[in-house]
Amino acid sequence: MLYNEPSPLETRVVSKRFGLPNSASLDTFLATGGFEAFHKAREMKPEQIIEEVKVSALRGRGGAGFPTGLKWSFVPRNSPKPKYIIVNADESEPGTCKDRLLMEYDPHQLIEGILIAALAVDSHAGYIYIRGEYRYLIELMDRAIAEAYAKGYLGQNIAGTGWDFDLYTHSGAGAYECGEETALLDSIEGKRGIPRMKPPFPAVAGAWGCPTLLNNVETFSAVPAIIRDGGKAFADLGTPKNGGTRLVCISGHVNKPGVYELPLGYPMMKAINEVAGGIPHGRKLKAVVPGGSSCPLLRAEECDIAMDYDTLAKAGSMLGSGGMVVMDETTDMVRVALRIMRFYAHESCGWCIPCREGTAWLRKILSRMVEGNGRREDVALLGELSKNMLGRTFCALGDAAAMPTMSIVEKFAEDFEKYLVPEAVLV
Amino acid sequence: MPELVRLTIDGKAVEAEKGTLLIEAARQAGIEIPSFCYYEGLTLQAACRMCLVEVEKTPKLQVGCTLPVAEGMVVRTDSAVVKEARKGTREFLLTNHPLDCPVCDKGGECELQDMVFRYGAAESRFTERKLHVDEKQWSPVVYFDAPRCILCYRCVRICNEGMGVGALGVSDRGVISEIIPNHYDHLECDECGACIDICPVGALTSGIYRYQTRPWEMNHVGTICTHCADGCRTTLGVRNEKIIRGNNRDRSGINGEFLCIKGRYAFDFAGHPDRLQSPMIRQTGGFEPVSWSKALEVIAGRFQNVKARGGKFGIIGSNHTTNEENFFLAKLARQGLGTQNVDHHRTGDLATFFDALSGRKEALATTGDLYTAKAVLVVGSDLAQQHPLLSYQVRANFRHHNAHIYTVTIGPVREDHQSAGAVRVERGGEVAGAWSLREKLKAETSLVIVFGDAIQGDGLRKLVAFGDSLGIPVKYVCLVDYSNSRGAFDMGVIPRNGGMSREQMLAAADLDVLWVIGANPLKNAALASEDAFVVVQDLFMTETARRADVLLPAASAYEKSGTVTNVCGEVQKLKAAIKVMGAKTDLEIFGLIAKEMGLNLGIWLPDRVFEEIRKSVHGYNVPLPVVATGGAAPTAPLNGHVAMLPGAIQSACDTLFTSGSLSRYSNILNSVMEAPGAVYAGEKRAGGQ
Numbered sequence A: 001m002l003y004n005e006p007s008p009l010e011t012r013v014v015s016k017r018f019g020l021p022n023s024a025s026l027d028t029f030l031a032t033g034g035f036e037a038f039h040k041a042r043e044m045k046p047e048q049i050i051e052e053v054k055v056s057a058l059r060g061r062g063g064a065g066f067p068t069g070l071k072w073s074f075v076p077r078n079s080p081k082p083k084y085i086i087v088n089a090d091e092s093e094p095g096t097c098k099d100r101l102l103m104e105y106d107p108h109q110l111i112e113g114i115l116i117a118a119l120a121v122d123s124h125a126g127y128i129y130i131r132g133e134y135r136y137l138i139e140l141m142d143r144a145i146a147e148a149y150a151k152g153y154l155g156q157n158i159a160g161t162g163w164d165f166d167l168y169t170h171s172g173a174g175a176y177e178c179g180e181e182t183a184l185l186d187s188i189e190g191k192r193g194i195p196r197m198k199p200p201f202p203a204v205a206g207a208w209g210c211p212t213l214l215n216n217v218e219t220f221s222a223v224p225a226i227i228r229d230g231g232k233a234f235a236d237l238g239t240p241k242n243g244g245t246r247l248v249c250i251s252g253h254v255n256k257p258g259v260y261e262l263p264l265g266y267p268m269m270k271a272i273n274e275v276a277g278g279i280p281h282g283r284k285l286k287a288v289v290p291g292g293s294s295c296p297l298l299r300a301e302e303c304d305i306a307m308d309y310d311t312l313a314k315a316g317s318m319l320g321s322g323g324m325v326v327m328d329e330t331t332d333m334v335r336v337a338l339r340i341m342r343f344y345a346h347e348s349c350g351w352c353i354p355c356r357e358g359t360a361w362l363r364k365i366l367s368r369m370v371e372g373n374g375r376r377e378d379v380a381l382l383g384e385l386s387k388n389m390l391g392r393t394f395c396a397l398g399d400a401a402a403m404p405t406m407s408i409v410e411k412f413a414e415d416f417e418k419y420l421v422p423e424a425v426l427v
Numbered sequence B: 001m002p003e004l005v006r007l008t009i010d011g012k013a014v015e016a017e018k019g020t021l022l023i024e025a026a027r028q029a030g031i032e033i034p035s036f037c038y039y040e041g042l043t044l045q046a047a048c049r050m051c052l053v054e055v056e057k058t059p060k061l062q063v064g065c066t067l068p069v070a071e072g073m074v075v076r077t078d079s080a081v082v083k084e085a086r087k088g089t090r091e092f093l094l095t096n097h098p099l100d101c102p103v104c105d106k107g108g109e110c111e112l113q114d115m116v117f118r119y120g121a122a123e124s125r126f127t128e129r130k131l132h133v134d135e136k137q138w139s140p141v142v143y144f145d146a147p148r149c150i151l152c153y154r155c156v157r158i159c160n161e162g163m164g165v166g167a168l169g170v171s172d173r174g175v176i177s178e179i180i181p182n183h184y185d186h187l188e189c190d191e192c193g194a195c196i197d198i199c200p201v202g203a204l205t206s207g208i209y210r211y212q213t214r215p216w217e218m219n220h221v222g223t224i225c226t227h228c229a230d231g232c233r234t235t236l237g238v239r240n241e242k243i244i245r246g247n248n249r250d251r252s253g254i255n256g257e258f259l260c261i262k263g264r265y266a267f268d269f270a271g272h273p274d275r276l277q278s279p280m281i282r283q284t285g286g287f288e289p290v291s292w293s294k295a296l297e298v299i300a301g302r303f304q305n306v307k308a309r310g311g312k313f314g315i316i317g318s319n320h321t322t323n324e325e326n327f328f329l330a331k332l333a334r335q336g337l338g339t340q341n342v343d344h345h346r347t348g349d350l351a352t353f354f355d356a357l358s359g360r361k362e363a364l365a366t367t368g369d370l371y372t373a374k375a376v377l378v379v380g381s382d383l384a385q386q387h388p389l390l391s392y393q394v395r396a397n398f399r400h401h402n403a404h405i406y407t408v409t410i411g412p413v414r415e416d417h418q419s420a421g422a423v424r425v426e427r428g429g430e431v432a433g434a435w436s437l438r439e440k441l442k443a444e445t446s447l448v449i450v451f452g453d454a455i456q457g458d459g460l461r462k463l464v465a466f467g468d469s470l471g472i473p474v475k476y477v478c479l480v481d482y483s484n485s486r487g488a489f490d491m492g493v494i495p496r497n498g499g500m501s502r503e504q505m506l507a508a509a510d511l512d513v514l515w516v517i518g519a520n521p522l523k524n525a526a527l528a529s530e531d532a533f534v535v536v537q538d539l540f541m542t543e544t545a546r547r548a549d550v551l552l553p554a555a556s557a558y559e560k561s562g563t564v565t566n567v568c569g570e571v572q573k574l575k576a577a578i579k580v581m582g583a584k585t586d587l588e589i590f591g592l593i594a595k596e597m598g599l600n601l602g603i604w605l606p607d608r609v610f611e612e613i614r615k616s617v618h619g620y621n622v623p624l625p626v627v628a629t630g631g632a633a634p635t636a637p638l639n640g641h642v643a644m645l646p647g648a649i650q651s652a653c654d655t656l657f658t659s660g661s662l663s664r665y666s667n668i669l670n671s672v673m674e675a676p677g678a679v680y681a682g683e684k685r686a687g688g689q
Helices: A026-031 A036-043 A045-054 A068-073 A100-103 A109-119 A135-150 A183-188 A217-229 A231-237 A267-274 A309-314 A333-347 A353-373 A376-387 A397-413 A415-420 B022-028 B079-095 B111-119 B154-162 B194-198 B261-264 B291-309 B323-336 B349-357 B367-372 B388-401 B414-418 B430-436 B436-440 B458-469 B485-490 B504-507 B586-596 B606-616 B624-628 B669-670
Strands: A082-089 A123-130 A166-171 A213-214 A245-252 A258-263 A283-287 A323-328 B004-009 B012-017 B052-055 B073-074 B141-144 B168-171 B177-180 B204-206 B218-225 B232-237 B242-247 B278-284 B286-290 B313-316 B373-378 B406-408 B419-424 B449-452 B474-478 B513-517 B531-536 B551-555 B562-565 B570-574
Touching: A026 A109, A026 A135, A036 A217, A045 A109, A045 A231, A068 A109, A068 A213, A082 A109, A082 A183, A082 A217, A100 A109, A100 A135, A100 A217, A109 A123, A109 A213, A109 A217, A123 A183, A135 A166, A135 A245, A135 B232, A183 A213, A213 A217, A217 A231, A217 A245, A245 A267, A245 B436, A258 A267, A258 B513, A267 A283, A267 A323, A283 A333, A323 B406, A333 A353, A333 A397, A333 A415, A353 A376, A353 A397, A353 A415, A353 B079, A376 A397, A376 A415, A376 B079, A397 A415, A397 B430, B004 B022, B004 B177, B012 B022, B022 B313, B052 B079, B052 B141, B052 B242, B079 B111, B141 B177, B141 B474, B154 B168, B154 B194, B154 B388, B194 B204, B218 B513, B242 B261, B261 B430, B261 B669, B278 B291, B286 B485, B291 B513, B291 B531, B291 B551, B291 B586, B313 B504, B323 B485, B323 B562, B323 B586, B349 B458, B349 B474, B349 B485, B367 B388, B373 B388, B373 B430, B388 B414, B406 B414, B406 B436, B414 B419, B414 B551, B419 B430, B430 B458, B485 B562, B562 B606, B570 B624
Parallel strands: A082 A123, A082 A213, A123 A166, A245 A323, B004 B073, B313 B513, B373 B406, B373 B449, B406 B419, B449 B474, B513 B531, B531 B551
Antiparallel strands: A245 A258, A283 A323, B004 B012, B052 B073, B141 B204, B168 B177, B218 B232, B232 B242, B278 B286, B278 B551, B562 B570
16 A cells, blocks of 8 residues: 655655555565665775765754764774664654655665665664554564565675674664664663763764664665765755755645655745645645654744755754644644643653653643633743753753744744633722 | 863862862862752762753853863853753752652751752742652651652662662653652662662651651761671761661761661660660569669679689670770779680681781771772672671772672672672682682782681681782781671680680589670570579670579660771771660779779770770770771781680671661561571571670
């Protein structure tokens, strides 16, 4: 079953096999140019591989957008400790549903990307951390891995090239925080999913204290194309310093919700109106969550913008994880704020005071308002409490909870009016 | 020379060693950076976010407790931004924290109270419903009130890292995170109470101290715990002549904040209703209470009688009495009564120990050495049970300095977890077990060997020879039990010059007098001489007391001044915390008996006797200011050979919850459900107290 109708406006690089019959099978993969990149990378020096990734201007597709080539260069290849590749498949950012498609429809592309990364940092073992809710995907991924082993594309002497690599899946257990890279590492080690202090960074001391390369599913999936066609070709698809394409998950009030692969820098309004078919019933756009609920929301007027990391950052928001949620004029932004805060309060790991207590408090205020007992000072209080969380927490979850809330309070203040109890009149 | 780093904190020029954490550097400069989760000696967390400070050239506030100082750093801890951050974090903390101050034990000593008073945010804007969970009791010692908990995780860390037990953990996540005990609804652990004392708020409270008083109503007396030989300082909280609590939060003493359940809570034997409170003389039909003068008259009369006709005395001294008492008793016995038959329950072969190490410098380890040595070898002892402070020092050495720990024991011990070499032996095979570790030990740069009573006599000499063969500096600790066994030995409560040992006294059918002070030899042994005149000084009606002809009520260590010597030979001062009606200190009893007998053995005030000890007892010429101000002065009695003594050496084989007769009268020790210490406790043999 196909995920959604592809759009002719897409530029399909990582999703090019989506829709092919048996797209997930190794035969289909090999017949459509699969593993060419690995063979090519096997002939390259590790520094060259990393340089190619740097030239591609690929940036982390999980949400933070850190330059991938630079991250790879941090791993001390010559360390006597084993180096690990860890794939962050804990896709939990609200609005995001792309990694699941990559694993379901093109698992071998992901494996190839992992293997190329392994060549770059001298790694011989890797783990794919899949969120526990993706139970069916873990089975699919295991099947693909077993197929690869059976046909000599994993394990010893991969495809006859003399390289050894073992790959395993690991199941998460229902915590959004385990998508944070250091919490993920703790979780893989069998501990509670609490983030770690940085420094040391995972590249130097990650899984079991060893140098670790940790990236998102989509990031690894883009690597074969970069090696096969060259970093520059990939970079040129996007904008300067924001190379390539990305999978954008468009949901909400649109006629054709779905996952679409668009080049970095694609105009947002075009994505909404043409790729996703526009807003139904002719309603007007009110707000957009640009890249997952952790981003500040955009007012309709702010949506005439190119979708890449730097442009959105300059506009005070983020490209994030690509989870775009479109909201029309009927949307009650206070309820949106509550829905978002319920998520963060539930997912807060509880380690640090501002996030643990702050998200719970904000949720309580918003619940009280939606129930009809809001006071005028609550609106400002929401903003101030969010500000007290911003930049003060142990990891980015605190910021992720604070930023959308602050944006809603600042940009959609009028939506709060109807929830405020009229001031008591003293008779 | 350590490398120094220069930085500026609040405009003040500060110098600190490279690698120092900013929070410590600030503290050294007299600037307090508030924190909850940061705790010296435990792993860093950066969880509470109270210590955020401004550092020039960095956009975000920095965590003071994990940031090492850097050259040229400019730090502000008092700027508006920092103040606002602290206020915000405190406000967050107080959202779910209940306003329990009026009913919370911690009131007056609470770090959260202190911080709110110091930095503000007493008024909260929180008007929602607070999370509530009911208070729980996890054991007779530990109560937990989850709403008060600020999730600083100090308790989890001190139990896991400090104590090596790991009985506390965290369940759930987010705002419903909760500290949980290892058996879900109750704790099975050492019951040491470290978690309670380290808790900055009143989330963890003790079952012994709850609801009894406010901290400012107590008088705090720092004295030495009377249970095992480690010599921990325990600061007793006293109110209305009753000891209400013990802890060592002021970190005075060799133990820092460490205490086990005995040091923290087992002071309650002192107030037990069965305490002897009047001298008693045996009549047909039972004991009759008499006045002190009558009792002393009877004793002195009989002693003079026996002395005059050259009769046989047998004196069994205590492992708990002070050095002054032991010294005076030894003098009274030898000079006053003319007898050499003086002994006590010897729990370690100190005679062979001092003889084997005679003439050496630097051969005795202090408790501090166990923390700083590069390697420690534990032979034949379950330190966590029998010497919890030594166990704590060894574990901290491993954690902080990566010291190499080696164990040679008859069963699993806690130190096995940190062991670089754990050897299991049968009893008697300990020395051979040590030899099997020779290659590893030779590679160490310094070593402390700690050994239990399985190593005695010839075996002890062999162990010292083994230590010598390693070619590295080695120090030794000869483990003994009870609070002042070392003192009893050093002061001469031992059968020198052909005197009878304890066993020999009990077996002598012609014994005329058996004088037992603070000991219970008749618990597991019989007195052969049926006509012996038995005088007993004790706290309780023990098995030996029941056989007494004259029974005198004595004071416990918490009721007297004096000094005691711990297992490592460190002398420390006792301070009387309470008085119990009717009881007299053993020193006073000795003095009064001497006086009654017309003997002049000198003034029996503890300070004066200690002066005499310093002058005349080998190795005890310790600096008086150190001892007088509450410090621990190492003794070094290692000159001149020591004659071997008759009689058996047997460890008390105590556990965390037993300490000879005393523990029988401790309510709290008898309330706990754990029964640990199987490895060596099962070895309890006849002759123990």
